[in-house]
Each structure stands twice: as structure tokens, then as C-alpha cells.
Amino acid sequence: MITTTYRSGSSWLHRISAGKKLFFLLVVSTLLLMLEQVNAQLLVLLLILIVMKTAKLLTISFYHSIRTFIWFIVIVAAYSIWVQGWTTAIVASARMLSLILLAMTVSMTTSIAALMSVLEVVVKPLDRLGMVNSERIALTFGITLRMIPELSLQWQEIREAQIARGVGQNVLVCIVPMIVRTLKRAQEIADAVDARY
């Protein structure tokens, strides 16, 4: 389930500002896409692993959270070996793994509130031009992340209720109650935000 991966802590990576981490992520990701040498890709991957190790991010729970990605990379690598050969397969796999690890490193050490603040700063120029409301965009981002697991749970409840009524696995009969409940919920969340903001 998609949700926040942030783990509170006081490592040196936690202490770096969210803006710097996101900028670094952007720069390194761009470089990774440009690098075609096997040695260079493997070196970057090794450096990322060292960085993660020093920030104590390489835990069992971390492995569990990325194992789906690892299977995906294995499948892509197998296909690449078959179609384009070993070298391309290693470069593509190392690049993908590095990108995933980098993104995970940033999201595990950066709180949603910090990401919201960066987003607010990034869209501020558009706010000044009167095109958007930066505060609202940042809040929408935060609420979206908060609500994904809740809506997933809601979908599951509706599906189980329909199965219990003998409707079976028909997705269509779940859509109407899902939309109705989601709209009602959206109104309640808006009220809660109004009441506290």
C-alpha cells in the first residue's frame, strides 16, 4: 500500500534540509540517466549503499518495502540480457536500483511536512502571479498521502460487504458506494481543515 515511508530519526541525512535533498536527488538522477558505463553505474550504486548504511537505513523492514521492486528489476534484467546482452542489462538494472534507493533515501529521511514546505516554496512564484494557491497545493499533497491508505481500506470494506451480500467480485457494484462515501468523506475532511486552519 502506498503511504509515507518516513522514519523519524536524527541521522545526518535527517538533518539535511528537504530542499537540498530533493535538489541532490534531481541532479544525481539526471546523471544516472546519462551514464552508460557499467563501472560508473556500479560505483554510484555502491556509494548510495554506503550513504544508506551510514544513515542506518538498510534494515529488514527496508528490504521488505523494496522487495517488489527488486523482483521487477530482476525481470527487466532477464529480458535485457536476452534482448540486448549483459552490459546493457547491468547498466539498466543498476540505474533502476540506484534511482529507487535514492528516492527511498529521501522519502525515509524527509517528513511529509518538510516536503510540503518545499512544494510550497517551489510553486510560490506561480502563487505570486495569482495562478495558484501554494499553501493549498501543499496541503492537498499532504492530505492525498494521508488518505491513500484510508481509501484503500474503504474500498476493501465495500468489496467485502458486496461479497457478503452475494454480489461476488463485481467491481462495478462497488464503484457507486465508493464514490458516495468518498464525497461525503471529502466534505468532512474539508470541515475538519476549516475548523483547525
Place this chain on the structure above:
Amino acid sequence: MLIQFKNVTVSRDDKTVLSGLNFAISERRIGILGANGSGKSTLLRLLNGLLTAKTGEVIVDGLEVSKNLAAVRHKVGFVFQNPDNQIVLPVVREDLEFGIKRKIPDARSRSERILQALESVGAADLIDRIAHTLSGGEKQMVALAAVLACNPDLLVFDEPTTQLDLKHRNRFAELLRVLPQTCLVASHDLDLVAEMDRVLVIESGRIVWDGSALAAIDWYRNHCA
């Protein structure tokens, strides 16, 4: 704190939800009883301007709600029935921070206030937990802490114990006894309402009983029998 309803009428989709309410309350603990759809939640929502009256005035601590929305919301904290809809950010600390960010610009003071609020409801250990992994009772405590962090003078609770197990319900009742703020509680939990200083019973948008908790509960029980 004085709360006044002066000839308040609320209509929705051509249906009158509250009709000509006239009362003033200054007690510390006020209970609201009534069947589902009687207008309890509507009455509570008028107190911090989530709804506005078609006619009449709602006055909280000398401020007419519709004309002083920001000031009134600063004074009135609202705890909703479903904490899932009240906790708007993924991590407990972030959610509490959200409500006070504008009021307390200094990050260190904010952190202190957050911890203080969580400690006051006995939930300091939840500070770094992810909201959707909390139990219903824990979520309700976090929702209450989020409201307390804003330091309101009046706390409004809309059916606060509906989703709680007995342990958390008792913990909530205990908290309600010690909170220094004025509290207005709409609930079907008669044991909780029995501890209030004054109880209003609403039926079809009108106050049909206004008095001491025990007398109101007796009347309500007989009326519903």
C-alpha cells in the same frame, strides 16, 4: 464563557434543520441529547462557523460567529465523530503541527506545544506513529490532542465516544472531567452525558428539554421508550 443562540434557524434544501433556537449557556460542561437527524451536529457546527444560520445570531464569548470567523475558530476547538477524517496528515507529529503552524511560527515552541498536547491526553508515545496504523481509540486521542494544541477556550465534541471501545471510552470520560476548557458534548452515551452540568435535548430542530443532566436523561429515556 457565555454562548448565546438568538432566534437561530437553519435550513438545508428547503428543510428546516434548526428552528428558532433561543438559549444562553455559561456552564462548564454542557450535554446535547437527541435522536439521529434531530439537529445536534448542525447546532455544534454553528459554533465555529462551519455552518451559518439562515436567521438569528450565534454568539460565542461576545463574538458573533459569522462576523468574527477567524477569532471564533481560534477560541473553539472541534472534535469530530470520525477521527479518520480529522487527522489530515500522515504522521501524528505533522498533523498536530498543521493546526498550529500559523499560530506559532517558532519551530521549537511548536514542538513543545505538540508534545504537551499529546502528553495531556496520555498519547505522547504516538508522536512519530503513522496515523493509519493507529487504533480507533488512539486516533480519537490524537484528534483531541490536535485540537488541544490550538489552545481553545471552548471544546465541541460531536459524538466523541461512538467509535471507541470501553477502555478508550472510559479514558475519554476521565479526560473530559479534568479538561480546563468549557466543553459542549453531543452524544448518545448517556453515562457520559450524566456527568454534564446542564443538558439540552433536541428533537426535530427544537429544544424540547433543558435542565440538569439526570432530569434530562430521565425525560429522554421515557420519551424514547
